[in-house]
Amino acid sequence: xxxxxxxxxxxxxxxxxxxxxxxxxxxxxxxxxxxxxxxxxxxxxxxxxxxxxxxxxxxxxxxxxxxxxxxxxxxxxxxxxxxxxxxxxxxxxxxxxxxxxxxxxxxxxxxxxxxxxxxxxxxxxxxxxxxxxxxxxxxxxxxxxxxxxxxxxxxxxxxxxxxxxxxxxxxxxxxxxxxxxxxxxxxxxxxxxxxxxxxxxxxxxxxxxxxxxxxxxxxxxxxxxxxxxxxxxxxxxxxxxxxxxxxxxxxxxxxxxxxxxxxxxxxxxxxxxxxxxxxxxxxxxxxxxxxxxxxxxxxxxxxxxxxxxxxxxxxxxxxxxxxxxxxxxxxxxxxxxxxxxxxxxxxxxxxxxxxxxxxxxxxxxxxxxxxxxxxxxxxxxxxxxxxxxxxxxxxxxxxxxxxxxxxxxxxxxxxxxxxxxxxxxxxxxxxxxxxxxxxxxxxxxxxxxxxxxxxxxxxxxxxxxxxxxxxxxxxxxxxxxxxxxxxxxxxxxxxxxxxxxxxxxxxxxxxxxxxxxxxxxxxxxxxxxxxxxxxxxxxxxxxxxxxxxxxxxxxxxxxxxxxxxxxxxxxxxxxxxxxxxxxx
RNA sequence: GCCCCUGUAGCUCAAAUGGACAGAGCACUGGACUUCUAAUCCAACGGUUACAGGUUCGAGUCCUGUCAGGGGCGCCA
Numbered sequence: 001x002x003x004x005x006x007x008x009x010x011x012x013x014x015x016x017x018x019x020x021x022x023x024x025x026x027x028x029x030x031x032x033x034x035x036x037x038x039x040x041x042x043x044x045x046x047x048x049x050x051x052x053x054x055x056x057x058x059x060x061x062x063x064x065x066x067x068x069x070x071x072x073x074x075x076x077x078x079x080x081x082x083x084x085x086x087x088x089x090x091x092x093x094x095x096x097x098x099x100x101x102x103x104x105x106x107x108x109x110x111x112x113x114x115x116x117x118x119x120x121x122x123x124x125x126x127x128x129x130x131x132x133x134x135x136x137x138x139x140x141x142x143x144x145x146x147x148x149x150x151x152x153x154x155x156x157x158x159x160x161x162x163x164x165x166x167x168x169x170x171x172x173x174x175x176x177x178x179x180x181x182x183x184x185x186x187x188x189x190x191x192x193x194x195x196x197x198x199x200x201x202x203x204x205x206x207x208x209x210x211x212x213x214x215x216x217x218x219x220x221x222x223x224x225x226x227x228x229x230x231x232x233x234x235x236x237x238x239x240x241x242x243x244x245x246x247x248x249x250x251x252x253x254x255x256x257x258x259x260x261x262x263x264x265x266x267x268x269x270x271x272x273x274x275x276x277x278x279x280x281x282x283x284x285x286x287x288x289x290x291x292x293x294x295x296x297x298x299x300x301x302x303x304x305x306x307x308x309x310x311x312x313x314x315x316x317x318x319x320x321x322x323x324x325x326x327x328x329x330x331x332x333x334x335x336x337x338x339x340x341x342x343x344x345x346x347x348x349x350x351x352x353x354x355x356x357x358x359x360x361x362x363x364x365x366x367x368x369x370x371x372x373x374x375x376x377x378x379x380x381x382x383x384x385x386x387x388x389x390x391x392x393x394x395x396x397x398x399x400x401x402x403x404x405x406x407x408x409x410x411x412x413x414x415x416x417x418x419x420x421x422x423x424x425x426x427x428x429x430x431x432x433x434x435x436x437x438x439x440x441x442x443x444x445x446x447x448x449x450x451x452x453x454x455x456x457x458x459x460x461x462x463x464x465x466x467x468x469x470x471x472x473x474x475x476x477x478x479x480x481x482x483x484x485x486x487x488x489x490x491x492x493x494x495x496x497x498x499x500x501x502x503x504x505x506x507x508x509x510x511x512x513x514x515x516x517x518x519x520x521x522x523x524x525x526x527x528x529x530x531x532x533x534x535x536x537x538x539x540x541x542x543x544x545x546x547x548x549x550x551x552x553x554x555x556x557x558x559x560x561x562x563x564x565x566x567x568x569x570x571x572x573x574x575x576x577x578x579x580x581x582x583x584x
Numbered sequence: 585g586c587c588c589c590u591g592u593a594g595c596u597c598a599a600a601u602g603g604a605c606a607g608a609g610c611a612c613u614g615g616a617c618u619u620c621u622a623a624u625c626c627a628a629c630g631g632u633u634a635c636a637g638g639u640u641c642g643a644g645u646c647c648u649g650u651c652a653g654g655g656g657c658g659c660c661a
Contacts, residue, residue, distance in 0.1 A: 028603095030600070030603085031600075032604095033600085033603095033604065034604085041604085043603060043604085045602095045603070045641065045642075046603095048641075049640085049641060049642090052641075058641095059641075060640095060641030060642080061641055061642080062641090063641090064641080087604080088603095088604055089603090089604085089641090089642095090603090090604065133661085170661075173661080175661090289658095289659095293658080293659075294658070294659040295659090296658060296659085298658095306586090307585090307586050307587075307657080308586090308587080310587095310657060310658080311657095311658050312658080313658050313659050314659095315659080316659045317659060318659085320659090322659070322660085322661085323660085323661060349588080349589070349655070349656085350655060350656065351656090351661090352587095352588065352589090352655090352656070353587080353588080353656055353657065354656085354657095354661095377588095377589090379589075379590090379654090379655090380654095380655085382654090386653085386654070413623065414623095416623095417621080417622095417623065418621085433623085444597075444598090445596085445597060445598090446597090446598090448589060448590070449589090449590075449597080450589090450590080450654070450655095452596090454596095457596075457610090460610080461623065462609085462610075462623070463596095463608085463609040463610055464596090464597080464598095464608060464609040464610085465609085465623095467623055468609090468623070468624090470623085471621085471623050471624075472624090474621075474623090475620080475621065475624085478620070478621060479620050482620060483620090510600090513600080514600090517600085517601095521601095525598085526600085529598065529599090529608090532608080532609090533608090536608085539624060539625070540625075542620080542624080542625085543624070543625050543626085544625090546619080546620070547620060548619095548620050549619070549620075562620095583621090584621090584623070
């Protein structure tokens with residue numbers, strides 16, 4: 001936002017530095033980190049240090065301060081800045097607040113929901129996320145994946161990428177056959193109820209228990225063989241039941257506000273995968289050790305490394321497929337279909353080595369786009385005591401159970417805070433708050449950090465949490481509503497702003513850079529933090545500055561500031577996939 | 585045995601990618617509703633950034649080692 005000022009300064013400062021005998025210098029612009037202050041900060045340490053390195057006898061901190069002072073004296077008075085300080089080796093330039101405050105607010109209001117948005121980059125990024133297994137549950141561990149993947153997609157889109165959302169469903173394998181066996185055995189003819197995923201999971205969990213019995217296991221194996229042989233009856237059942245799962249997932253994605261452009265199925269890449277592996281064997285790339293051992297590729301041999309890529313098993317000794325068998329053709333298919341500039345796999349950290357192997361294998365196969373594949377790893381959601389969530393162990397918190405409880409609690413609070421709004425509005429608010437809280441918990445910690453799921457923490461709506469941010473948004477909208485819904489078209493800002501105003505305006509300027517950073521690093525955390533800071537800044541402003549009951553000139557500029565804050569809070573929440581309600 | 589991640593306030597987490605006095609929330613203590621929604625705000629309390637070295641003008645951040653926790657490593661997904 002301040003490129004013009006920065007460029008102008010840079011020229012003048014470099015001129016000064018040249019006079020000091022410093023020809024090559026990289027200027028670094030930062031924000032002044034003091035609350036209530038607003039402007040550009042330039043550390044002079046790097047320049048002093050490079051002088052020291054080039055043999056000049058200087059003491060770096062002293063020299064930095066000396067340079068800062070020299071530049072300050074050389075610059076004299078500048079129109080854009082109220083005052084300039086040379087302190088601790090930094091050159092601090094404080095904005096003339098009225099002019100810049102107005103520019104920030106005007107820019108936000110003019111650009112509206114596009115404020116902070118990047119130019120179209122003409123680059124295509126595919127993001128694969130969610131990847132649930134059909135016929136199974138959808139638990140809180142899966143939730144982190146969808147929330148992270150969804151937010152990353154939004155960030156990339158906002159940053160200017162063309163994003164393709166892909167999902168990859170595990171629709172084949174032993175778990176499916178177990179499910180079908182139990183269905184035929186104990187639930188024949190039944191249909192899913194309202195909540196399809198939960199129902200599917202109950203049958204699966206039961207199947208898994210029954211499978212422990214060797215007799216049942218034998219029956220499952222037999223059904224597996226019939227299914228492999230593509231017996232029409234079994235295939236028909238598979239398709240029908242898979243559809244139930246898909247509809248169940250659709251319910252969940254709707255609720256989460258996610259949708260996909262392309263859904264891949266494991267079943268569609270299995271055959272191509274087996275063929276590909278056979279070819280790799282024929283070409284001498286893979287070693288076929290059957291019948292006693294599987295088909296493998298020794299990646300360290302190709303990479304010239306030791307214990308880095310290890311051995312990847314491509315096909316079981318009985319000829320049946322593995323994950324790797326299918327992930328190779330899947331990657332190829334994705335590239336053929338979408339010709340992406342980048343392909344991101346949102347998958348938990350345990351698969352880091354595995355994906356590294358897949359990418360390496362594709363490289364060995366000669367696909368020059370293999371370097372465009374990227375594994376976005378994130379840590380698990382565990383239960384207290386570091387217990388991993390697993391349907392088979394019964395150690396899971398199902399998404400719909402959590403969602404129902406969170407919504408119920410949110411609903412109670414709405415009832416208490418806002419008894420006069422309509423029932424449907426109450427439900428909408430409760431859902432937005434509950435879902436927002438769940439999402440924010442996942443997004444406001446780093447991808448590399450394990451989330452320990454705890455009911456009390458997950459359902460705590462206080463403090464640094466989505467409802468706090470949503471509430472700030474509600475307050476802003478409320479003021480705007482009471483003002484009559486019309487904003488003054490223009491308003492000049494006074495030269496003296498109070499601290500809360502300056503802080504809030506400074507926060508507004510941070511959105512574009514945070515979005516850029518978050519998209520680049522595939523890390524929504526910074527935006528999550530900014531959303532909270534904005535809300536805090538707004539609440540502080542709300543508390544210290546009257547908007548409606550003040551003189552017209554003050555009312556005018558503050559109304560515009562409120563509108564700008566409302567916009568930026570809404571945008572940052574939107575990037576996190578969190579709804580910004582008008583009332584709560 | 586090798587590789588990856590984590591270790592910051594009692595608890596849960598931040599920290600503009602090496603910069604100014606390490607910041608929030610929760611919990612605890614005290615205060616603020618007749619004024620734009622108190623799902624709010626203010627104040628106080630709380631730190632040798634696991635430990636030991638090193639690099640640097642400057643290290644929570646980079647390097648080496650140690651300790652602790654988690655994860656991964658030929659036919660699970």
